[in-house]
Amino acid sequence: MNWQSEITAAHQRVAAHVVRTPVLDFNGFGLGHSIGLKLEQMQHTGSFKARGAFNTLLSLDVPKAGLVAASGGNHGAAVAYAAQKLGHKAKIFVPEMAGPAKIALIERCGADLQVVSGVYANALTAAQAYEQETGAMQVHAYDAPATVAGQGTVMAEWEDQGLDADTVLIAVGGGGLIAGAMAWLGRRRKIVAVEPALAPTLNEALAAGEPTQVEVSGVAANALGAGKIGQICFDLAQQTQVHSVVVPDDAITAAQIALWKETRQLVEPAGATALSALMCGAYTPAKGEKVAVLVCGGNLSDDPFG
Missing domain, CATH: 3.40.50.1100 (Rossmann fold)
Known part of the structure; x- marks a missing residue:
């Protein structure tokens, strides 16, 4: 499949129906360097x-x-x-x-x-x-070509907005979002797949050499709890040699709190998972490496305003 053309077509197809979500450069979270953020939790219905x-x-x-x-x-x-x-x-x-x-x-x-x-x-x-x-x-949540191409428009849009990063960190559940990113970017930029330690579907699949059923639980399970990585994502992860890390629940919660306290962005645990990898050291950038984080969802389990 020519993913570039599929995502380009999807980008044109959905443009009138989706939000062109904002991006910002932010120096904070105790990292000692600036990172790029794309605020996809501001998309219709609160996620990509x-x-x-x-x-x-x-x-x-x-x-x-x-x-x-x-x-x-x-x-x-x-x-x-x-x-x-x-x-x-x-x-x-x-x-x-x-x-x-x-x-x-x-x-x-x-x-x-x-x-x-x-x-x-x-x-x-x-x-x-x-x-x-x-x-x-x-309408499959993650393992269908039309779904993956649609999610790939996030990265196409971000590059159009001037993404300045060597590496992009993306949270993984079933794999539709990161599959779209891998399909669009190939190996032009490094992609880091970030998963909760209690729901490591891609990480386990890469270790096993094939998608495998994983027991899932934890604070982000209602968004990152597919249990088995999609085949499309797995194939692309092998092709692009994606870098996979896992993070503990307390790191996810800490990143969620930091996003609120420092940027006033209220996100669900899944939306903070990619950032948590930087904050807890699960992924440490090399000196001079430019890093960006995709904030993917803002739907907390309980409505904070009732």
């Missing part, structure tokens, strides 16, 4: 996921049965939002661990929502059964 959802809906024929998606929360909200804006009906399955704020967000976007017990994998099983029963189109 709207890009993949709109690209999928705009590039494929949606059947009369509508759409179905399984999600830890952010993807479901994005699909619900895109479906509402484009006039399609959507059925969304989420696990209880998505949390009340994300569940309420999906409901506000007008989707038919079903909450299932357990983890994301249970929601995916239910969504697949619904797809078979109704003929609805499955």
Whole structure:
């Protein structure tokens, strides 16, 4: 697949439907050097996921049965939002661990929502059964070409905004976001994949030589808790020789607090995961290495304002 052309087409396709999210250079977080930040938590529905959802809906024929998606929360909200804006009906399955704020967000976007017990994998099983029963189109959260191309528009947009970095740190769940970044960048810049130590899907897959099922838990599990890395992401990670690190939950929470205290950016744990790798030393840049961090989501489990 020619990912460059796919992402270029996706970038043009979704431009009128997504936010061109802001970027800034910031010297703080106790790092002793400036880093670039892209604030993708300011995207529609609070995460980058709207890009993949709109690209999928705009590039494929949606059947009369509508759409179905399984999600830890952010993807479901994005699909619900895109479906509402484009006039399609959507059925969304989420696990209880998505949390009340994300569940309420999906409901506000007008989707038919079903909450299932357990983890994301249970929601995916239910969504697949619904797809078979109704003929609805499955919008996969991370392991589908249209989703990956849509997420790749983040990096295309960031470069268009003048990204000045040798290395970009990106949080990983199922791998759609980082797959889009790897597909766009190839080896032109170094990409560091950052995962919670309690949900190391890509890290374990790279060690095993293939995607493998991983037990997931921890503070970021409702966004970075896919359990098994997507095949597209795994293949691209091998091709680009991505650098993989894991971080403890306390480092994620510390980065989340730092983003609020120092920049007044309120993000969910997943949104702070990439930054945490720099703050806790899981990734230490070389002298003179220019580094940037993608802040990917702002949907906390509980609404801070009730």
